[in-house]
Amino acid sequence: MPSRSPRATTIDERLVVELIDSGSREHYADAALYDYEYRRRRADVTFYRELATKRLGGPGRILELGAGSGRVTIPLARDGHDVVAVDQSKAMIARLRSRAENLPGVARSRIKVVEGDLCTFSAPPPKVPLVIAAFNVLEHLYTRGELAACLARVTAHLAPGGAFAFDVQMPDLAWLVRDPDRRWAKTRFTDPSTGRAMFYSTNHDYDPVNQIVTIRLYYDPVDGKGGSRVIKLTQRKYFPAELEALVAAAGFRVVGRFGDFFWAPLDGAAESQVLVVERAETTPKPRRKPTRQR
Numbered sequence: 001m002p003s004r005s006p007r008a009t010t011i012d013e014r015l016v017v018e019l020i021d022s023g024s025r026e027h028y029a030d031a032a033l034y035d036y037e038y039r040r041r042r043a044d045v046t047f048y049r050e051l052a053t054k055r056l057g058g059p060g061r062i063l064e065l066g067a068g069s070g071r072v073t074i075p076l077a078r079d080g081h082d083v084v085a086v087d088q089s090k091a092m093i094a095r096l097r098s099r100a101e102n103l104p105g106v107a108r109s110r111i112k113v114v115e116g117d118l119c120t121f122s123a124p125p126p127k128v129p130l131v132i133a134a135f136n137v138l139e140h141l142y143t144r145g146e147l148a149a150c151l152a153r154v155t156a157h158l159a160p161g162g163a164f165a166f167d168v169q170m171p172d173l174a175w176l177v178r179d180p181d182r183r184w185a186k187t188r189f190t191d192p193s194t195g196r197a198m199f200y201s202t203n204h205d206y207d208p209v210n211q212i213v214t215i216r217l218y219y220d221p222v223d224g225k226g227g228s229r230v231i232k233l234t235q236r237k238y239f240p241a242e243l244e245a246l247v248a249a250a251g252f253r254v255v256g257r258f259g260d261f262f263w264a265p266l267d268g269a270a271e272s273q274v275l276v277v278e279r280a281e282t283t284p285k286p287r288r289k290p291t292r293q294r
């Protein structure tokens with residue numbers, strides 16, 4: 001049962017429930033396969049570790065949204081941070097817990113897991129100086145209402161002067177309009193859980209009005225003896241100026257905007273949009289020059 005269905009009364013909410021909810025769950029049901037597929041993705045982990053050092057000046061408290069199997073959580077805890085990890089996927093959380101169990105006792109005790117939805121979660125106090133959402137997590141917020149609800153939860157958990165850092169993909173116009181009937185990115189791999197030789201391929205449909213892409217991930221056994229699976233992955237695409245306006249509408253101001261995980265500025269060739277935002281009211285206002293009396 002989709003977790004968001006009880007709230008589905010508006011067109012926005014029905015869109016989320018009817019078309020999309022499975023697209024934020026199916027890809028995360030096999031956490032071992034997820035970790036295998038993204039085993040080479042390391043630059044973003046280094047970015048969030050460096051950001052934590054810059055923002056916190058040493059070990060501190062971090063709230064991580066959509067923490068998943070702990071790809072970023074575990075290195076942050078190893079660095080000495082206390083991390084509250086929020087996610088809705090039982091499979092990803094179980095993987096995170098089992099990884100945490102292999103950490104030395106002190107680092108293990110630094111991780112607290114909260115099973116919850118990005119739009120409604122509640123983490124234990126105190127408020128934190130840094131909230132992060134690594135690897136396209138906000139692309140699982142499919143409507144303006146959902147993003148606003150999530151940003152309100154961020155505000156509720158952020159200490160004064162704190163920052164929220166996240167990354168989403170830069171929309172790739174050529175990729176979005178690819179032929180949805182062809183199979184793309186065909187790759188052969190060995191399934192880490194079953195040991196079976198598999199072909200992976202993908203295609204997608206893009207809805208340009210709602211800016212939502214529905215991706216189909218195909219897993220077909222090489223021996224053709226049955227056991228093919230199609231996994232749905234649904235992502236909301238954010239264009240850069242739109243994203244800035246959406247965070248501003250939620251009371252945030254962009255204080256850093258990068259086009260990769262090496263701190264390069266965002267440009268048209270970027271694959272990711274990496275944003276660091278702060279509450280607008282906590283940013284000091286420029287002092288006005290006194291006006292001279294005539």
Ligand SMILES: C[S@@+](CC[C@H](N)C(=O)[O-])C[C@H]1O[C@@H](n2cnc3c(N)ncnc32)[C@H](O)[C@@H]1O
Pocket residue numbers: 024028065066067068069070071072086087088089092116117118119133134135136137140
């Ligand atoms: C692309 S994964 C990123 C996981 C992790 N941050 C990483 O860097 O590997 C997206 C994560 O967001 C979680 N997620 C998606 N929609 C969610 C929702 N509505 N509430 C909570 N978690 C959600 C998924 O379960 C998944 O673990």
